[in-house]
Amino acid sequence: GAVVSQHPSWVICKSGTSVKIECRSLDFQATTMFWYRQFPKQSLMLMATSNEGSKATYEQGVEKDKFLINHASLALSTLTVTGAHPEDSSFYICSVTSGTSGSNEQFFGPGTRLTVL
């Protein structure tokens, strides 16, 4: 399966600042990546679908101007949390999919723990 990395693994920032999280597909050309958010003791919530070379598709209720997604290459997608607030503190996880017909296996990154003070 695909190997996915995220950087940083954890980050602490002050309220009002911006934070960039990177998601890399190390051995696989990922035309599509997904971004999820997970609060403690809760399930994963899909935030957006990141498409290489085009604009991301955001899920309902996710502010596209606050969570900026850039997918400039087949190996890298970035999520920038702008004007972070304490309520943005969460575990952010990305995934890639092979897109193979009949298979929907997604390969997830290790996640990034964001804490906004």
Add this chain to the structure above:
Amino acid sequence: LAKTTQPISMDSYEGQEVNITCSHNNIATNDYITWYQQFPSQGPRFIIQGYKTKVTNEVASLFIPADRKSSTLSLPRVSLSDTAVYYCLVVLSGGYNKLIFGAGTRLAVHP
């Protein structure tokens, strides 16, 4: 996407077989049933996927009845390291389809 329902939590002991059942009454013809495992502070990991009858791999078995309105993930002889959250998902076949996670089942394996 079909909604899934599974128990919030389960407890088991080392060496026992664990069966987690998921209901998906509104599953569509082109939907597959997929299970993921997630440990604390990690991304989910794919366990198994099936369309009908039985699928088995080195980790688990997946049983799907003929009407496909439910499925059962079977973990043989669990160990402490199987303590995790298990998610049942119904996924449209093929392509770059997004996953919608439900609440999952929190499995605790005791010594």
